């Protein structure tokens with residue numbers, strides 16, 4: 001018997017779905033050196049430009065000198081450092097929740113939280129465009145697993161009413177990672193409360209980028225701990241460090257300490273990382289200009305790319321109550337086919353611009369795209385370079401604009417069952 005790995009890999013290449021890793025030889029920032037070439041990048045999640053901020057770097061190195069590098073043990077043995085604990089308290093106060101728990105990664109936070117809360121007698125309902133870590137968490141839990149239509153409150157409500165379960169957990173990205181749109185949180189919270197379900201929001205891409213002081217999507221919609229009992233944030237994106245947290249009631253956090261296996265059975269992150277994150281949390285909260293810059297860059301990019309004929313996602317300008325909604329730093333250019341998306345990425349690379357093509361299975365079939373992301377470290381001159389390069393490409397290769405069947409992510413109801 002053979003595993004036939006080589007032929008499966010070859011098939012993936014034929015379908016233009018093969019992934020490769022490139023060698024980054026510089027720090028994160030708008031201008032990077034990758035595979036030996038200097039490029040202007042619009043694809044990292046370092047939205048606020050804090051990954052290489054001198055104060056964060058200095059906090060990290062000072063803390064490493066003081067407390068060493070290794071976490072040494074798991075949190076429940078003797079790895080739970082005072083720096084981890086101080087970060088958790090500051091994150092609880094930042095999010096307006098009773099308590100918070102620091103996990104090693106967002107993937108582990110999601111797997112840990114969902115699996116500590118749910119078992120076979122339960123129901124988990126997920127937006128069909130949720131991040132893979134949330135989908136995997138739901139599938140692993142053994143609970144009845146259903147997906148509802150993207151950002152569709154009525155689709156969720158129908159499923160909530162249809163099934164009986166001991167516990168019902170509704171799980172959604174806050175800002176969707178590949179589309180950059182906001183979940184309709186007010187409506188989701190309302191139907192959860194009416195149907196005795198808990199709402200879990202993973203705001204990996206919203207913390208730091210939207211809301212007052214970067215408090216994310218729950219702040220945009222003004223939702224309390226009772227309305228969003230499980231709130232997840234990741235620290236490797238706008239915070240510029242690494243790790244993640246779950247915030248909620250004391251009982252929730254105690255339950256995770258007792259039962260979240262991806263928290264319990266792993267070595268604690270370096271205390272220095274927690275110390276650096278405490279500094280990035282302060283910068284994230286105080287430096288409003290970083291969020292203002294993101295709004296300006298995203299707004300100008302959307303207007304000018306559309307004028308050139310590119311397809312951008314429609315985003316809601318306001319919520320149900322008529323309040324203006326912010327743009328997010330994720331502004332994908334929808335292309336459609338994987339091969340076409342790769343060709344556009346290559347054409348940009350020839351112009352010295354790095355944007356990765358995102359292809360299935362990360363996005364739906366015919367939903368390939370260039371995931372353009374902005375950082376507060378990008379200047380207007382950087383954006384000029386991107387727009388000029390796109391204009392040249394459209395002039396010489398108009399076939400690289402999206403074709404008509406492009407899939408923005410929404411599917412029909414039948415696909416959900």
Ligand SMILES: Cc1ncc(COP(=O)(O)O)c(C=O)c1O
Pocket residue numbers: 104105106107108131133173177202203204205234235236243244
């Ligand atoms: C919505 C969402 N949740 C969780 C994660 C995973 O977080 P981490 O990179 O910390 O594992 C990501 C992306 O990485 C994400 O986009």
